[in-house]
Amino acid sequence: MEAANSLRFRNALVFLRHQLRSTYAFNPRHQQQCRTNVNTTESPIKKNFAKECIAKFINQGYGDMKNIPRPTPGLLETLEERGFVGQFHGNREEFTTLTNNEVIHIYAGADATASSLHIGHLMVLMPMIHSMLHGHRISLIVGVATARIGDPSGRLTERTGMKDQSLGERTFRHGTDITDQLSTLLKTVINHARERGHQESKIGRRAISSNLQWHRNVSIIDFMQIVGHRSRIGEMMLRKSVSERLKSEEGLSFSEFSYQLIQALDYWHLFSNLGVRLQIGGSDQWGNITAGCDLINRMVNEAAWIDEQPSPALIKNMAKPYGLTVPLLTTSTGEKFSKSTGAGNIWISPRKTPPFSLYQYLLNRPDNIMESWLKYFTLLPISEIKEIMAEQKKHPERRPAQKKLAYELISLLHGRLVALKCIETTAIFFGQTDEADGIQKREAKLKLGLTKSDVEGISARPFWEPVNAERIMGMPLEKALAAGGVAPSNTQARTLLKSGAVSIGPHLRQVKLTDEKTILTQEDLIDGNILLIKVGKNKLHVIRVEDEKTIELAMQEKEDPESALKPTKPGPITPLQRRSARKKERRINVGVRANRRSEQKKITKLLDREGQVARTKLAGRGDFSGLVSKAVNRAASQRIPDNQTQPSISWRR
Incomplete structure (x- = not known):
């Protein structure tokens, strides 16, 4: 009986270990990524504020890629002038003196809950970019570990998929995508800043890392020893992210309740190992940021060796943490730009939101937000922004602010050549150009005919629709409009055609029906399988005409374009091949x-x-x-x- 119970207990442990590995490991073959540090007495995260940590705060610029002896002063003034400063934790005068005289280390994080960042994340990334251009060190932390817990801030319900067994694999894959995206973005930003007159020798060092690097080896005992003893339930309950969720019908899970402590541990780890002095986040992160500052202050105050020094006040002043929140970017309805709320459909990744789509989105923004968005999302001087807004008031029909914002932001995210391509494409399709001979160039281009390269900028999801060629080729044009989603029915498509608002084909010829039906032919297609349809002045539709063999593959590409970019080879068939x-x-x-x-x-x-x-x-x-x-x-x-x-x-x- 005892042997049976022992065997049953051992099997239960094996099953539990397997479940934990399948939940938190991104790949069963890489179990070292999620091992806990159970065979050693040392935690990867410091359990106290040691004397050696003070060296991290001495001249942050030393040992960097760019050894900056003195940063460019006025960081806090720049952020305030551009509207980035919401709440600030700490003494502003001390922080201003600190950043004017010393290079400090600043960090911001983004959880890996999706495969790409969206435009709302720029509200945090832009202050980090300004800090880097002022000569300070920045660290961008991808929250692969914290994404598996779920941040309750600004949410009334728990995130979906937090209990899935594929959570670990999904967050690791998303973290890899976001890391690559941030790396590319910083390179583009530096080139953009160099073109705007910033000296590369005065640009601070930048780093990108994942908090899974230290969280994966922290045991629950270490976590409780470091954070648990120094946290008070009363303070945690008063934070907005907790109190609002407790009032909701769903309530708050313990994992979400502990999220602020896990993020506080991130701040403490970066503070004690890298000398990070400032954390930047959205306004909904205020409770998490203050939790990290409180943890650091308690760690510093508990360090007995500081009181034994000749000037303990000086050391404690050197080890003060700071926190800064930025306003949240909202839609016209006041909804937060977020992946989970549905408002974050404007992505930074060109695979999910093509640059041309982002360019058109920015061109159609209302006038009342132009000044603030120019301050938020461009590196233009404030004086130049005021000149643009003065011209906007004189000639609002020309939309100079929208055009400048679209060009500058596309240049910042994707490069100057992509921004110029967006301007050229807009001139071709919509006739919107500021060049004197722009109309003549457009007419000459349309006379020659559009090519596949001209449509590539708008041919990614959700701008093209796969349609079986047998359904539309040789058929009346209204069937193509209905099949491609241009019109909900054949009748409404025919009404649209009779109004003369539809242009099709490589020459964008206008189609206006009378009593005779227009038949879709091969001459109306671009490169043999692309049907371009323009409706009105500013609506474009792209239909991919596929045969019966490729229509299923095209439908899969429509559903998941990222997987389509990585073609997979057929798997092994025979035992020898396997x-x-x-x-x-x-x-x-x-x-x-x-x-x-x-x-x-x-x-x-x-x-x-x-x-x-x-x-x-x-x-x-x-x-x-x-x-x-x-x-x-x-x-x-x-x-x-x-x-x-x-x-x-x-x-x-």
């Missing part, structure tokens, strides 16, 4: 793990070397008390009124 494929996969996995270990060793050596330099060359070879005494003497030499708080001191030699 064995060969498994051997090949094992060889690839071994190589990947070896490269990962090699890169980890390089990073560890680099961090150790930077830490050694920070403790020796930068801080001097004397003991720590000597370092503090030098800073005290340096602070005493500055004239600071007695009624003001002592600012942070630059530790550069």
